[in-house]
Amino acid sequence: xxxxxxxxxxxxxxxxxxxxxxxxxxxxxxxxxxxxxxxxxxxxxxxxxxxxxxxxxxxxxxxxxxxxxxxxxxxxxxxxxxxxxxxxxxxxxxxxxxxxxxxxxxxxxxxxxxxxxxxxxxxxxxxxxxxxxxxxxxxxxxxxxxxxxxxxxxxxxxxxxxxxxxxxxxxxxxxxxxxxxxxxxxxxxxxxxxxxxxxxxxxxxxxxxxxxxxxxxxxxxxxxxxxxxxxxxxxxxxxxxxxxxxxxxxxxxxxxxxxxxxxxxxxxxxxxxxxxxxxxxxxxxxxxxxxxxxxxxxxxxxxxxxxxxxxxxxxxxxxxxxxxxxxxxxxxxxxxxxxxxxxxxxxxxxxxxxxxxxxxxxxxxxxxxxxxxxxxxxxxxxxxxxxxxxxxxxxxxxxxxxxxxxxxxxxxxxxxxxxxxxxxxxxxxxxxxxxxxxxxxxxxxxxxxxxxxxxxxxxxxxxxxxxxxxxxxxxxxxxxxxxxxxxxxxxxxxxxxxxxxxxxxxxxxxxxxxxxxxxxxxxxxxxxxxxxxxxxxxxxxxxxxxxxxxxxxxxxxxxxxxxxxxxxxxxxxxxxxxxxxxxxxxxxxxxxxxxxxxxxxxxxxxxx
Numbered sequence: 039x040x041x042x043x044x045x046x047x048x049x050x051x052x053x054x055x056x057x058x059x060x061x062x063x064x065x066x067x068x069x070x071x072x073x074x075x076x077x078x079x080x081x082x083x084x085x086x087x088x089x090x091x092x093x094x095x096x097x098x099x100x101x102x103x104x105x106x107x108x109x110x111x112x113x114x115x116x117x118x119x120x121x122x123x124x125x126x127x128x129x130x131x132x133x134x135x136x137x138x139x140x141x142x143x144x145x146x147x148x149x150x151x152x153x154x155x156x157x158x159x160x161x162x163x164x165x166x167x168x169x170x171x172x173x174x175x176x177x178x179x180x181x182x183x184x185x186x187x188x189x190x191x192x193x194x195x196x197x198x199x200x201x202x203x204x205x206x207x208x209x210x211x212x213x214x215x216x217x218x219x220x221x222x223x224x225x226x227x228x229x230x231x232x233x234x235x236x237x238x239x240x241x242x243x244x245x246x247x248x249x250x251x252x253x254x255x256x257x258x259x260x261x262x263x264x265x266x267x268x269x270x271x272x273x274x275x276x277x278x279x280x281x282x283x284x285x286x287x288x289x290x291x292x293x294x295x296x297x298x299x300x301x302x303x304x305x306x307x308x309x310x311x312x313x314x315x316x317x318x319x320x321x322x323x324x325x326x327x328x329x330x331x332x333x334x335x336x337x338x339x340x341x342x343x344x345x346x347x348x349x350x351x352x353x354x355x356x357x358x359x360x361x362x363x364x365x366x367x368x369x370x371x372x373x374x375x376x377x378x379x380x381x382x383x384x385x386x387x388x389x390x391x392x393x394x395x396x397x398x399x400x401x402x403x404x405x406x407x408x409x410x411x412x413x414x415x416x417x418x419x420x421x422x423x424x425x426x427x428x429x430x431x432x433x434x435x436x437x438x439x440x441x442x443x444x445x446x447x448x449x450x451x452x453x454x455x456x457x458x459x460x461x462x463x464x465x466x467x468x469x470x471x472x473x474x475x476x477x478x479x480x481x482x483x484x485x486x487x488x489x490x491x492x493x494x495x496x497x498x499x500x501x502x503x504x505x506x507x508x509x510x511x512x513x514x515x516x517x518x519x520x521x522x523x524x525x526x527x528x529x530x531x532x533x534x535x536x537x538x539x540x541x542x543x544x545x546x547x548x549x550x551x552x553x554x555x556x557x558x559x560x561x562x563x564x565x566x567x568x569x570x571x572x573x574x575x576x577x578x579x580x581x582x583x584x585x586x587x588x589x590x591x592x593x594x595x596x597x598x599x600x601x602x603x604x605x606x607x608x609x610x611x612x613x614x615x616x617x618x619x620x621x622x623x624x625x626x627x628x629x630x631x632x633x634x635x636x637x638x639x640x641x642x643x644x645x646x
Contacts, residue, residue, distance in 0.1 A: 067091065067092040070094070070096070072096070072097045072178070073098045074102065074177070075101055077157075077175050077178070079178075079180070080179070080180040080182055081181050082182040083184065085142035089142050090140065090142075092138075093137065093153070095131065095135065095137070095138075095179040096134060097113055097135070098110070098134075100162070103175060106173070107162040108159035108161055108174075109162050110159055113131075113133060113134065113155065113157040114157070115131030115155045116153060117130040118130070118138065118153065124143075125183070127152075127183060129153075140153075140183040142186070148185060148187045149184070149185040150182065150183065151183045152181065154179065156178045157176070158175070160173075160174045161174070187210060187211030188211070189262070191207065191263040192265075195315065196265070196266065196267050197267070197270060197315075198270070199314050199345075200226075200243045200269045200271035200348050201239075201271075201347040202239075202269075203237050203239050206236050206238060206252060207235045218233065218234065218254040218257055219231065219255045219257060220236040220253070222238075222253075223253050224249060224251045225244060225251055226241050226250060226269060227241055227242075228241055238252050242269065243307045244311070247268045247311050248267070250267040270347070272307075272318060272344050272346045272348055272349070274287055274350070275303075275304060275350045276304075276305060278301050279299075280299075283301075290352075293428045294354060294355070294428075294430070295357060295429065295430040296356055296358035298333070298334050298356070299331065300332060300334065302320075302325070302330045302332070302342055314346065317346040319344070319346070320342070322342040322343055322354075335356075336356060338383070339353055355387075357384070357430040358383040358431070359382050359383075359391065360380070361381075362378055362379035362381075363433070365433055365434040368436060368438050368477075368480055369400065369411060370413060370437075371413045371438065372413065373412075375410035376483065377410050377482070378433075379407050380406040380407050380423065380431075392405075393421055393423055395420070395421050396419055396421075399413070399419040399437050400419045413437035416437050416439050418437075419434070420433075420434055421433050438488075440486075440571070443489050443566070445558040447490075448557050448563050449493055449554065449558075452497075452550065455497060456470070456499050457470055464501065464503060464542045465498070465499050465501065465546040466498075467496060467498045467546045467547075467550045467553070468496060469553065469601055469605050469608060470495050470497050472495070473492065473493045474491070476490060476588065477580070479580075484574040484575060484576055485575050485576070486573070487570050487587045488571060492600075494601070498543075498546050498550055499546070500539055500542040501539065502533070507537075508539060509527075518644065524536045525637055531626050531627070538630055538633060541625075541626040541629040541630050544626055545625055547625065548612075549615055552612050557607070561603060561607065562604050566596065569599060570593070573593060
C-alpha cells in the first residue's frame with residue numbers, strides 16, 4: 039500500500055517510530071518503545087477500506103537521560119471499545135505495555151483518529167544541582183490512524199419497476215464527483231453515460247435478484263465499482279372467491295354473478311424479489327401491496343389492472359340475472375307450467391345462459407328471457423342460471439300437492455244463527471251456509487284455489503207454540519184438575535195446551551243427524567271442489583292470492599250453490615222422518631213417555 043504522511047504537531051523531542059512495518063503489505067502493524075531518552079513517539083498508519091492497523095506500546099522500566107538514571111513510576115493506557123462501524127481504536131493496557139488496533143470501516147469517508155498512552159519516570163537516587171527541582175520525565179506513545187477515501191458508486195434505489203430509470207453516481211472520497219466511463223455488465227438494462235453519473239434503464243424483467251449490473255471506471259485512476267439492480271414486473275394475476283378459497287390464475291374472462299366479492303393477488307418476477315417502493319398499483323380493485331379486493335355490482339365487463347412498470351389486466355364479466363318470480367313457490371304438481379321472465383344483463387349473453395334444477399322436483403324449459411317451471415314432485419328445488427359452467431343467478435322453487443277433496447273432508451256444525459222464521463211451527467232445522475278454507479297454488483301464470491276444508495253450518499230451532507205450557511210434572515204444575523189434559527196433550531205429540539220443549543228438540547235432532555251425511559255426499563263435495571278450484575287470481579304471493587280468491591264473487595256463489603246441493607240431499611234424507619211411528623215420533627216419545635208414566639203413577643197414588 040502507498041503511505042501518506044499525516045499532519046501531526048508535537049513538542050520538540052517527538053519522533054516517528056522508525057521500526058513500523060509498512061511497504062506494500064495490507065493490515066500494517068507497528069510498535070513503540072518509550073524510554074526516558076526517547077519519551078515521546080508516534081506511529082502513523084494509513085488504512086484503505088477494510089484494512090486493520092495494529093499497534094503495541096512498550097515502556098522501559100529504567101533508562102538513562104540527562105546523565106541520570108530514571109525509573110518507571112506510573113502509566114495510563116486508555117481502554118477503548120468499538121462502536122458499530124465507527125472508525126475507532128480498540129484495546130487497552132496497563133503497567134509497562136498495551137496493544138490497540140483500528141479498522142477502516144468508514145467506506146468512502148476520509149478520517150483520522152489518535153490513541154495516546156502516557157507514562158512517567160522519576161530519577162533514581164540524589165545528586166546534581168537543582169535545589170529540589172522536579173526532574174521527572176513524562177512520556178507518550180501515540181497511534182495515528184488515517185482512513186483513506188476510495189472510488190465508489192451510489193444509487194438511491196436498487197429495486198425498480200421494469201421500464202423505469204435510476205441514476206447512478208460515481209464518487210471519490212466524500213461526495214467528490216468522479217468522471218467515469220459506464221458499461222452494462224449483465225442483466226436486462228441499458229445505460230446512458232453522463233460522465234460523473236449515468237442513467238440505467240430496465241428494458242426487461244430481471245431473471246433473478248440483482249442480475250442487472252452496471253460498472254463504472256474512473257477516468258483518473260482506473261479504479262472501478264459496480265452497482266446491482268433488480269427490475270421487477272408483474273408476472274401473473276391471481277384471484278379467489280371468498281376468503282377461504284384457493285388462489286388461481288385469473289381466466290380471460292373471469293365470469294361472476296352480480297354482487298360477487300373477489301380477492302386479487304399480483305405475483306411478481308423475479309420470484310422472491312421485493313416489490314419496488316409504492317408498487318404494485320391497482321385499478322378496478324381496492325388494496326395495497328400485492329393484494330386487492332372488489333365487490334362487483336356493475337353488470338358487463340369490469341377491468342382489474344395491476345401495474346409495476348408493466349401492466350396486467352384481468353377482465354371480469356359481471357352477469358346479472360333477475361327473475362320476475364323469486365322464489366317460484368307453491369307450484370301445483372302437474373299443473374300448467376309457470377312462466378318466469380329471466381332478465382339478463384348484459385343482454386347479449388342471454389342466449390348463452392342455461393337453466394338447471396338441482397333435482398327432479400321441477401322441470402325448467404326455455405331460454406332467457408322466457409323460461410317455464412313445471413312441478414313434477416312435491417318438495418323444493420334450486421334453479422340455477424349457468425354461464426359456461428359458472429352459476430350467475432338462482433331462484434328457489436317449491437311444489438305442492440292438490441289432493442282430491444274427499445267427502446270425509448267436509449263436516450257440519452250447529453249453532454248458526456237462524457235465517458228462517460218459525461211462523462207458528464214447533465221447530466225447524468235448516469242449512470244456513472257453507473264455509474270453506476282454501477290455500478292457493480301456482481298454475482301457469484295465475485294462482486289457483488285449493489280447498490282444504492269445508493263446513494256446513496246449520497241452525498236448530500225448538501219452541502212451544504203460542505198458548506202451550508211446559509209440563510213440569512208432579513211437584514211442578516201437574517194438579518188433580520189438569521193431569522188428564524196434560525197426559526192427553528203429551529200423548530198426542532202435538533199439545534196444544536201442554537207439551538215439552540225437549541220433545542221438540544228431540545224431533546229436530548232427528549233431522550239434524552241427517553245433515554252431516556247429507557253434506558258428505560259425493561254430489562255436494564264434488565260440486566264444492568269443482569266450483570272452488572275453478573277459481574284463479576293474479577297476486578304477488580300466496581297470502582295475497584288467498585285473500586284475492588276469497589274475495590271473488592264466484593267464491594261466494596260457489597258456497598251458495600253448495601248449500602243448495604246440501605239442502606237437496608237433506609230433503610231426501612229426512613223424507614221419512616215424519617211417518618207415523620217414524621223416527622221423529624219415536625224421538626218425541628222418548629221424552630214425553632217418562633213424564634206420562636210419572637204423572638199417571640202419581641195420580642193413582644193420590645186417588646185422583
